[in-house]
Amino acid sequence: MSQASASESTDELAKLVMPDAPQDLKKGSPIGLMKYLGPGLIMASASIGSGEIFFASRGGAVFGYVLLWTFVAAAILKGIAVYSGTRYITITGESPFARFGQVIPGPKNWFPVLLGILAVVSFPSWAGGFASFLGQWSVWTFGFGNPQIWASVWILLAFATLFFAGYSYVEKFQTGVVLLLIVFVFVAVIVANPNYFEVLRGLIPTIPAEHAPWVVEKYPEVAARPISLEVISYLGAIGGGTYDYIGYVGMYNEKKWGMLGAPNLEEINAKLIKLKAGERFPIDESEQNTENVRAWAKAPLTDTLISFVAVLIFSAAFMILGNVILGADGTQEIPNDRQIMQFQAQFFDQISPALVYFYQLAVWAAFFGSMQASGTMMYAHTFYQCFAPAVRWVRETNFFNVRLLVALIYSGGGLILVWTGLSFTTLVSFGALVGGVLSIGLWALAMLYTDSKFLPKKFQMATGTQILLGIAGVVLTGMGVVAILQFFNII
Incomplete structure (x- = not known):
């Protein structure tokens, strides 16, 4: 069998050989690894500027730097869960969600379907939240x-772009504007000149016992929300959720990294799905193949790491500005349901009043871009990854039909929620808690189980990574359950 070949065309699945890894990955030089940034940046650009503009700014205004550590925690806990999925699909060429359906105890495919249901339930919530933001922005x-x-x-309008192939030009424009927004955010932090010692103290885990007096006096509706619910909402909104990440993992099929680049990938997947319970991934464990597997694993690590670091830095910048300009020592103004994005314009006004107009354009690009990309493409990948293992129609139909179905759920549900009059905070918080906390925790636990049960010992994640993944699973699942119960006033 040649190094480029991944299987033999027999009924018995042969020991798979990983396609040869490029020298950039084998050497592992930082510059060479930068070539392996792709889906992660798309995911990061979709989340940057949406949750961060509102929740990070709000957190800084309400609590100062005290909750800065929660953004670090969100990046680590979510990042390790996502990396476990991108690493798996790179090494095996198989969607982890297809394998969940085979190895998780219980009825076949129940777990990926559960993740899919949790994601689909979140779709209208985010559509309604983004649209409510844009409605207020327009006025x-x-x-x-x-x-x-x-x-x-x-x-x-976002739904209509499903039928316009030329929309890619608008997407590039939006991405450019959001990237420029990031540059000006950093300039704004430098101009604001925060107390960097206090910023560093914010990295020490602390939960505020109560709201500041000015918050209680001026914003009683904010003070009425349980602090724990507010904190977990930040964890959920910052950096996205399973509704984004499942689609992100699915987009790796386009990169052809690792086993995904095998010329007979469809044949491999067809045989993998027929493996008997208890059988492990049939991969060649020779020294040369092991070297290739470890080299290819650096690609998803680089892509995932850089994307989450970018989200973390951007979130921290907005929290710092929220504290300095809007907090106790500033104007004492909290981004809220009636003024979601207006107060944050002051971040740019301090540099130049003209930049307020740029800010208005940038937040439109961030939110409309997120709504369009999620509703017409990203969430379709999410839907496919979760339901394809169990539903024949999803597997066999043209992918455009899946995109159309998801766009109808997303847009139709969003329209209904917009006209119910539910607030932006309520809409986005629900999606963040279900899809951004609870289901990521469940994913992490399932991925830990799958890694240990299906991959040969030498190709499993390192012990430290497994421990972090287990912590992420327990913490996010537990926090998600508590927060959802609080959201519905059950506890």
Whole structure:
């Protein structure tokens, strides 16, 4: 069998040989590894500027730097869960969600379907939240109209892009604007000149016992929310959730890294799915193949690590600005349901009043771009990864039909929620708690089990990584359950 070949065309699946890894990965030089940034940056750009603009700024204004550690925790806990999935698909060429359906105890495919249901339940919540933001943005920017009507228009426009191939030019424009926003955010932090010692103290885990007096006096509705629910909402919103990450893992099929680059990948997957219970991934364990596996594993590590570091830095910058400009020693203004994005314009006004107009354009690009990309592409990958193992129609139909179905669920549900009058915080918090905390914890636990049960010992994650993954699973699942019970006032 040649090094490039991954299997033999027999009924018995032969020991698989990983395609030869490029020298950049074998050497592991930082510059060479930078070539392996791809899906992670797409995922990061989809989340940067949405949850961060509201939740990070709000957290800084309400609590100062005290909760900065939660953003670090979110990046680590979510990052390790996502890496476990991207690493698995790179090494095996198989979706981890397909394997969940085979190895998780219980009825076949119940777990990926559960993750899919949790993700689908979150879709309308985020559509309604993004649209509500854009509705308020439109009235603020253009000076007229009803926010709900504007929100409906933006949802319908995002849905319409499903049928326009030329929309890629708009996406590139939006990405460029968001990247420019990141640059100006860093400039704004330098101009704001925060107390960097206090910033570092914010990295020490601490939960505030109560809200500051000015918050209770000026914003009683904010003070009325349990602090633990507020904190967990930040964890959920920052950096995205399973609704993003499952699609992100699915996008690795386009990169052809590792076993995904095998010329007979479809044949491999067809035979892998027929493995009997208890059988492990049939991979060649020779020294040369082991070297290739370890080299290829650096690609998803680099991609995932850089994307989450980018989200963490951007979130921290908005929290710092929220404290300095909007917090106790600033204007004492909290981003809230009536003024979701207006107060944050002051971050840029301190540099130049003209940048307020740029900020208005940038937040539109961030939120409309997120709504469009999620509703017409990213979430379709999420839907496919979760339901394809169990539902024949999803496996066999044209992928555009899956995109259309998901866009209808996303947009239709979002329209309904917009007209219910539910607040932005309520809409986004629900999606963040279900998809951004609870289901990521379940994913982490399932991935830990799958890694230990299916991969040969020498190709499993390192012990330290497994421990972190287990911690992520327990912490996020537990926090998700508690927060959802608090959300519905059960506890």
